[in-house]
Amino acid sequence: MKNNKTTKKIFDHVGLILLSALMIFPVLWWVFASFKPSGELTSTNLLPVRWTLENYIKGWHVTQDLTFGRFFLNTLLIVLTNVVGAVFTSSLAAYGFGRLNFKFKNFWFAVVMMTLMLPSQVTVVSQYIMYSKMGLVNTYLPLNLPYCLGGGAFFIFLMVQFVRGIPKELDESAKIDGSTTFQIYARIILPLLKAPLTTVAIYAFTWSWDDFYSQILYISTPAKYTVGLGLRMLIDAWEIQWGKLLAMSLVSIIPALILFFTRQKDFVEGVATSGLKG
Incomplete structure (x- = not known):
């Protein structure tokens, strides 16, 4: 045996x-x-x-005026804004749905969850028209606003599961001590959300970094290009510069790999326990 x-x-x-x-x-x-x-x-x-190292050296200098260093800085500006916005606003929205009592709370939470079933392609035309009329096309705001206004249904749902699992006795004790609603969120709830906050940050980072579709839709000025759009510049109608493309695409994934492997434990913990809360 x-x-x-x-x-x-x-x-x-x-x-x-x-x-x-x-x-x-x-x-x-x-x-x-x-x-x-x-x-x-x-x-x-x-x-x-x-x-x-020829592919790396030549690939880094896309044109005389633009290098991948510029594209990395542009992408990091977008990504870091999205990470901070998603972490703060999704946790704030989850606190509202998970702790506060207000009229039609269950209805609005159901509406938020229903948006999970909407593919992004369904709303892209109306979103583009809205941003165009607001004069935000060819800026980074169309890429930042969705993350800074709740972060999306998935992030809110992930956070709500954890918020509901935190004992309400902590809130009551804080109220007795004179804490306001926002102080309870900032001092009691937020420090206990380390695992889901890390998960949201990693997801927001990777999704923003890889969001080629929205970037090519809203950004048209080469000086504002992200890493994904910079890689596209190595492909034209006559030639694909394979060596440079392979080298720069390898460089482009390094930040996401570093983030994932350094915070892998928190990421797995957040995903694994999200369905056990509440």
Whole structure:
């Protein structure tokens, strides 16, 4: 019996290793291809015959006036604004739905949850017309406002689950001490939401960083381009600059990878326990 269990474990581990190797192979090819000169990109060799940083050096300088450094700064400005806005406004909205009593609360919460079923493509035309009439096209505000006005139904729902799980006796004790409603939120509720706040921050960061669709829709000036739009500049009607594209796309994912792996524990905790609260 013991030998059978050992054999099963061996086969399980071998199978997992093979599947992992199969899934990670395209990523390895991507990494190694970014160090290949243009003439080697079509070769079947995984490792470069001649290693070079040419793709990174030339790819960083998109034009004489624009570099990917500018695109990174533009993207970070958008992303950090979205992260702060989503963390604050979604927790504030969740506090209202999870703790306060007001007229038609359940109805409005149901309306918020119903927006989860609406694809973004359904509302994109009306949103663009609204932002255009407000004179916000070709600015970052259309990319920031959705995150700064509640952050979206998913973030609110995630927060509500945690807020409902916090004992209400803490609120009552704070009220006896003379705390206002906002002070209860800031001093009692918010410090206890570390896990969901981290999860919301990571989601807001990655979604904002990868939001190519909205960026290409609202931003038209190259000086305001984000990393995603900067990568698109390496593709034109006549040529795709594969070496530069591979190198810069690899660089573009580094911030998201650093954030995820450094805060992975809080992220997993927030997702795993969100369905257990309330």
